[in-house]
Amino acid sequence: MAMFEQMRANVGKLLKGIDRYNPENLATLERYVETQAKENAYDLEANLAVLKLYQFNPAFFQTTVTAQILLKALTNLPHTDFTLCKCMIDQAHQEERPIRQILYLGDLLETCHFQAFWQALDENMDLLEGITGFEDSVRKFICHVVGITYQHIDRWLLAEMLGDLTDSQLKVWMSKYGWSADESGQIFICSQEESIKPKNIVEKIDFDSEWWPQASGCGTKEVPVDRNFRRYSLVQGQEICICQSPLTSLTGLPAEAE
Amino acid sequence: MITSPRLLMIPMLTQATMICTQETQSRIWLTNVSMNSRPISWTKLTERFFKNTPWPEAEAIAPQVGNDAVFLILYKELYYRHIYAKVSGGPSLEQRFESYYNYCNLFNYILNADGPAPLELPNQWLWDIIDEFIYQINKQNEQMHALLAIALTMYPMRIDESIHLQLQEKYGDKMLHMQKGDPQVYEELFSYSCPKFLSPVVPNYDNVHPNYHKEPFLQQLKVFSDEVQQQAQLSTIRSFLKLYTTMPVAKLAGFLDLTEQEFRIQLLVFKHKMKNLVWTSGVSALDGEFQSASEVDFYIDKDMIHIADTKVARRYGDFFIRQIHKFEEFNRTLKKMGQRP
Numbered sequence: 001m002a003m004f005e006q007m008r009a010n011v012g013k014l015l016k017g018i019d020r021y022n023p024e025n026l027a028t029l030e031r032y033v034e035t036q037a038k039e040n041a042y043d044l045e046a047n048l049a050v051l052k053l054y055q056f057n058p059a060f061f062q063t064t065v066t067a068q069i070l071l072k073a074l075t076n077l078p079h080t081d082f083t084l085c086k087c088m089i090d091q092a093h094q095e096e097r098p099i100r101q102i103l104y105l106g107d108l109l110e111t112c113h114f115q116a117f118w119q120a121l122d123e124n125m126d127l128l129e130g131i132t133g134f135e136d137s138v139r140k141f142i143c144h145v146v147g148i149t150y151q152h153i154d155r156w157l158l159a160e161m162l163g164d165l166t167d168s169q170l171k172v173w174m175s176k177y178g179w180s181a182d183e184s185g186q187i188f189i190c191s192q193e194e195s196i197k198p199k200n201i202v203e204k205i206d207f208d209s210e211w212w213p214q215a216s217g218c219g220t221k222e223v224p225v226d227r228n229f230r231r232y233s234l235v236q237g238q239e240i241c242i243c244q245s246p247l248t249s250l251t252g253l254p255a256e257a258e
Numbered sequence: 259m260i261t262s263p264r265l266l267m268i269p270m271l272t273q274a275t276m277i278c279t280q281e282t283q284s285r286i287w288l289t290n291v292s293m294n295s296r297p298i299s300w301t302k303l304t305e306r307f308f309k310n311t312p313w314p315e316a317e318a319i320a321p322q323v324g325n326d327a328v329f330l331i332l333y334k335e336l337y338y339r340h341i342y343a344k345v346s347g348g349p350s351l352e353q354r355f356e357s358y359y360n361y362c363n364l365f366n367y368i369l370n371a372d373g374p375a376p377l378e379l380p381n382q383w384l385w386d387i388i389d390e391f392i393y394q395i396n397k398q399n400e401q402m403h404a405l406l407a408i409a410l411t412m413y414p415m416r417i418d419e420s421i422h423l424q425l426q427e428k429y430g431d432k433m434l435h436m437q438k439g440d441p442q443v444y445e446e447l448f449s450y451s452c453p454k455f456l457s458p459v460v461p462n463y464d465n466v467h468p469n470y471h472k473e474p475f476l477q478q479l480k481v482f483s484d485e486v487q488q489q490a491q492l493s494t495i496r497s498f499l500k501l502y503t504t505m506p507v508a509k510l511a512g513f514l515d516l517t518e519q520e521f522r523i524q525l526l527v528f529k530h531k532m533k534n535l536v537w538t539s540g541v542s543a544l545d546g547e548f549q550s551a552s553e554v555d556f557y558i559d560k561d562m563i564h565i566a567d568t569k570v571a572r573r574y575g576d577f578f579i580r581q582i583h584k585f586e587e588f589n590r591t592l593k594k595m596g597q598r599p
Contacts, residue, residue, distance in 0.1 A: 055458040078530060078548065086481050091473065111488050112526035149529045151559040192557035192564075198503070199568040205575050 004041040007032050011046050020049050023057045030065050037068050040133040044081050047072065051088040063096055068131065070102045074109060075137035078144060082106050098127050114142055118163040135163065143177055151192040155185045300336060304344070312345050313337050328367060328377065334360045339390050354394070361391050401451035403428055408447050411436040412489055413532070414496070415551055416570065437493045444486045448479060489531055491524050499554050499565050507563050525558065 011032050014025050029050045036042055047069045054061045066089060073081040086094070086103070093099060101124050108117040117138070121128070128134050139162050146153060146161065159165045162173060174180070174187065181187050304313075316334050323329050338357035341349050349357065364387075368375045393399050407429035410417070425433075435443040455474035469476075498514055511521035529550075537546040553568040 058459055078533065079535070083481060083485065086484075087478060091477055091480070107484070107488070110527075110530075112523050112530060145526050145530050148533065149526055149558055151557050151564075153558070154560075186560055192559070196555045196557050196564070196566045198566045200571065201568065202571045203573045203575055 001039050001041060003035050004039045007035055008043065011043070015045060015049055021053065021056065023053055023060060026050070026053050026057070026060055029053070030062065033065055033068050033072070034130075036072055037131045042072055042076060044073075044076070044079075044084075048084060048088070051085060055088055055090075061093065063093070063099065066093065067098050067102055067127070070099065070106070071128070071131050071134060074102075074106055075131075075134060077109060077138075077141040082110075098124070101127060109138065109141065112145060114161040114163075139163070139173065143173065147177065147189055150189045152186045152188055155181060155187055158187055304340060308340065308344075310344055310346055312341050331360060331364050331367065332379075335364060335387060335390075338394075339386070342390070342394060354397075357394055361395075404447045404451040407433050408436070408444060411493070412486070413552070415553060437497075439490050439493065441483060441486060441490075445479060445483060448482050449475075452478065488527070492528055492531065495524055495528060496554055499556060500567055502565055503567075504562060504564050507558060507561050510563060522558070525556070525563070528556075 007028075011029065014020065014028065019025060029046055032043065032046055033050060036047075050065065050069060054066070070082065070085055073085050076082075089099070094103060101120075105117060105120055105124075105127075108114075108120060121135075142161055146158065155170070159167075159170050162170070165173070177189075179187050179189055313336070316330050316337060319333070320330060323333075334357075338349065338353065338360065341353060342357075368377070396402065403425060406417075406421070407425055410425065411433050429447075432443050432447065436447075452475070455478050457471075457474050461470055495514065498510065502510065507522060507525075508518045511518045514521060516524065532550045532552040532555075533548040534550075535544075535546045536549040536551075537543060540546070554565065556563055556565040558564075
């Protein structure tokens with residue numbers, strides 16, 4: 001991580017102001033991408049700056065650097081970095097190898113076709129050359145999606161989604177997330193039923209008990225505003241007068257007669 | 259603060275009629291008429307004298323109103339609003355700038371006053387000012403509605419009633435098509451509302467093919483269409499989820515005509531796509547945590563799916579307030595009738 005940390009401050013300065021668009025800085029930024037790949041670090045802003053410079057200076061476009069940027073973006077799922085990168089790579093380049101393959105892998109991950117992803121990756125392992133920790137980053141994403149979806153999941157299904165892990169490998173991931181196995185081969189993720197419950201939204205308007213008229217009639221009594229900032233007050237014992245605050249006029253209720 | 263429902267008509271206007279001479283429509287004569295005449299409203303005067311042409315410029319009438327700064331600001335608000343709405347050709351670039359500066363002046367006047375500004379304006383006018391401001395400065399109202407239609411189809415949630423009604427009017431039909439998964443409607447609305455995308459480089463003029471100018475747009479359209487495609491099945495799945503509470507996964511898959519494996523995958527996609535980055539704290543607007551605002555949620559437990567829906571009960575407060583207002587108005591009218599000889 002040493003090189004990355006060293007470069008980060010320097011690159012940060014480059015990215016401020018107009019220097020960001022200076023093609024002479026491209027070499028530094030490209031080296032920075034390489035460093036991120038080697039040291040399993042990540043800097044989205046710098047990588048987007050590289051893609052932008054490629055857009056303005058097509059002669060300097062480098063497929064290998066672009067491929068690395070895309071793969072690094074995948075390691076940051078579920079953030080939408082990958083989509084951001086796609087917006088800055090023109091169609092012609094998107095169809096070149098290996099960018100086309102990487103886009104396909106990205107699509108598989110975004111559509112949660114994890115088993116298919118590992119298979120496709122197997123057939124294209126050379127893509128990953130130099131990207132330290134790529135597979136584990138993808139597994140982190142997969143565990144994130146599993147964590148928000150499942151309460152109990154089949155052991156074999158989880159192992160398959162994570163890339164056909166062996167039992168011992170699976171145990172490592174389970175302990176990372178505090179997931180426990182039971183005897184029936186199910187893995188307990190978390191108690192989803194605590195947080196995912198049907199909701200019923202009901203409007204509640206509280207009336208102060210002093211609001212109701214006494215036998216002898218009463219003057220104006222004001223009650224605290226309800227959640228819609230309307231004040232209800234009582235005038236002359238029987239009539240109900242609604243005092244509207246300006247806020248209600250701006251919430252789109254039909255114009256009341258003034 | 260701004261509460262009273264009295265019409266703001268500076269005394270001169272309530273007692274006057276604005277008359278246009280035959281020579282120039284921009285000349286105004288203020289004459290005093292009897293105090294018993296009803297105040298003449300802006301809309302009626304516009305109908306009569308300024309149907310498609312601008313009102314006189316503020317500078318022209320300023321002397322008549324004693325150069326009152328606040329009056330002129332409010333006058334200009336109406337003046338520019340009229341130009342945007344009715345004058346053929348719309349506002350010139352300079353008029354757009356002037357209108358914006360006028361809003362700045364108005365808001366500064368209100369915000370800079372010590373204590374509430376000494377101004378009483380009808381609620382309707384206030385609403386119109388804010389509405390017009392957003393319309394003018396965004397100038398892009400229609401595009402915003404189209405984008406909202408897309409967003410709401412892909413991620414249904416409760417929004418402001420009045421906006422929802424407008425959306426239904428304009429795009430109700432298209433939203434139905436999008437829910438069914440029609441990619442063409444998505445592309446149509448995207449094309450309509452997206453900004454003009456430019457190529458970052460000059461083309462090679464010796465070797466330009468016919469559709470070159472469209473490429474930047476097509477590239478962005480493709481990224482959008484890819485995203486739509488990834489979420490293509492979610493609308494249907496959502497509508498099925500709303501129908502049930504607990505069920506075996508395999509059974510619900512059957513209803514949707516999917517294999518159990520493919521259905522589980524789509525459920526993962528649903529969860530993944532419904533979680534978005536929401537700013538909670540931090541200096542950068544790009545920080546935040548992943549949150550779901552989906553009304554329908556679920557979890558899978560072994561081979562069962564448990565669905566949680568959000569139901570909104572009918573709101574009764576608004577209904578009663580509206581009826582109470584109606585009756586109030588009714589009572590007032592009755593009282594007035596009773597007073598006539």
